[in-house]
Amino acid sequence: MRWAKYAGRDVIPLWVADMDFSAPPEVVDALQRRIASGLFGYGQPWPSLVEAVLEHCASEYAWTVEPDWLVWLPGLVSGLHVACRAVGDREHGGDGVFTATPVYPPFLSAPVESGRRLLTLPLVATESGWGWDFAAADALMRAARLFLLCHPHNPVGRAWREDELWQLAALAEKHDLVVCSDEIHCDLTFAGRHRPFATLSPEIAARTITLMAPSKTFNLAGLGCAFAIIPDSRLRAAFRAALHGIVPHVNALGLVACEAAYRHGAAWRRQLIDTLRAHAARVEQVVDGLPGLSMTSVEATFLAWIDCRGLGVEHPAALFERHGVGVSDGAAFGPGPAYAQYVRLNFGTTRALLDAALERIRTACGSP
Ligand SMILES: Cc1ncc(COP(=O)(O)O)c(C=O)c1O
Numbered sequence: 001m002r003w004a005k006y007a008g009r010d011v012i013p014l015w016v017a018d019m020d021f022s023a024p025p026e027v028v029d030a031l032q033r034r035i036a037s038g039l040f041g042y043g044q045p046w047p048s049l050v051e052a053v054l055e056h057c058a059s060e061y062a063w064t065v066e067p068d069w070l071v072w073l074p075g076l077v078s079g080l081h082v083a084c085r086a087v088g089d090r091e092h093g094g095d096g097v098f099t100a101t102p103v104y105p106p107f108l109s110a111p112v113e114s115g116r117r118l119l120t121l122p123l124v125a126t127e128s129g130w131g132w133d134f135a136a137a138d139a140l141m142r143a144a145r146l147f148l149l150c151h152p153h154n155p156v157g158r159a160w161r162e163d164e165l166w167q168l169a170a171l172a173e174k175h176d177l178v179v180c181s182d183e184i185h186c187d188l189t190f191a192g193r194h195r196p197f198a199t200l201s202p203e204i205a206a207r208t209i210t211l212m213a214p215s216k217t218f219n220l221a222g223l224g225c226a227f228a229i230i231p232d233s234r235l236r237a238a239f240r241a242a243l244h245g246i247v248p249h250v251n252a253l254g255l256v257a258c259e260a261a262y263r264h265g266a267a268w269r270r271q272l273i274d275t276l277r278a279h280a281a282r283v284e285q286v287v288d289g290l291p292g293l294s295m296t297s298v299e300a301t302f303l304a305w306i307d308c309r310g311l312g313v314e315h316p317a318a319l320f321e322r323h324g325v326g327v328s329d330g331a332a333f334g335p336g337p338a339y340a341q342y343v344r345l346n347f348g349t350t351r352a353l354l355d356a357a358l359e360r361i362r363t364a365c366g367s368p
Pocket of ligand 1: 184
């Protein structure tokens with residue numbers, strides 16, 4: 001999808017969030033073995049796969065997950081929609097769904113398409129990075145039933161600190177919110193360990209739907225395999241009821257890739273993170289040197305959120321595209337035109353392509 005958009009044009013495609021790196025060889029081997037069986041009937045998660053997921057949660061996040069907390073999904077976007085349908089009701093204009101912008105666009109569309117009322121709060125940009133206006137969140141959450149949290153946050157690249165998570169948790173408890181925490185980027189944090197929102201306390205776990213997948217980390221998005229972790233049985237039953245008959249089973253190859261990635265992908269992932277950290281530093285260095293552009297430092301993901309307001313150009317994404325770099329248009333990441341002068345750049349590509357793209361951006365900005 002990413003490359004097809006600009007087929008036949010000299011545009012380096014750094015938009016949708018997948019990478020130019022082959023999946024770990026152990027994943028490719030496992031898939032080839034599975035394909036060699038020639039049998040592709042209905043699949044379902046098997047015990048060693050479930051064990052691989054639970055072991056990953058235990059070793060990476062010190063989180064003891066029970067097997068029956070898992071609900072398998074073909075993708076996280078499905079999970080966001082199902083969460084919106086499972087929590088609250090459509091009566092009286094629909095219950096409110098709270099989220100903070102700029103944010104991955106399905107956070108904005110899923111509530112609306114599910115008949116809910118979208119409540120958005122802008123994150124605040126400071127010298128040290130993007131953060132929360134907790135007082136404003138408190139006020140807005142009054143009308144909400146569900147909180148869609150992006151952790152780490154796409155597109156601003158923040159891996160929320162524990163103190164920030166605790167403040168959000170306190171607000172979720174105060175307003176009796178269900179929290180759907182999209183943690184798809186959690187294995188791509190550059191420093192320290194990821195802290196799942198649900199691990200803050202058993203009470204928080206009981207109101208949380210955590211969405212995870214191996215897809216971003218191991219470049220498996222096209223295989224469609226993800227899962228929700230829902231410790232509370234009532235919430236889990238509501239989630240299952242909302243997806244029943246609509247959301248398909250995960251395909252057999254996605255499940256195979258998931259097990260192989262979690263079991264054998266650790267060394268590959270460490271190397272990937274070193275590469276991404278270096279790429280992030282390169283993007284930051286170039287952006288810092290370009291008058292009119294700015295960004296805060298990336299703590300996780302392979303995405304850079306670049307503020308282009310200083311360029312004085314109405315539509316920076318179109319400008320960069322004309323100069324041969326296809327970035328995501330910031331306008332899609334918030335309501336109205338709030339982020340039209342921002343772009344999101346995917347640096348999950350080779351160093352050569354990244355350098356070429358940054359050179360083109362430099363030219364687009366009129367810098368020699
Ligand atoms: C925060 C976030 N959630 C979900 C997705 C997509 O998930 P899926 O492809 O599993 O639907 C992305 C993809 O970029 C993402 O960044």
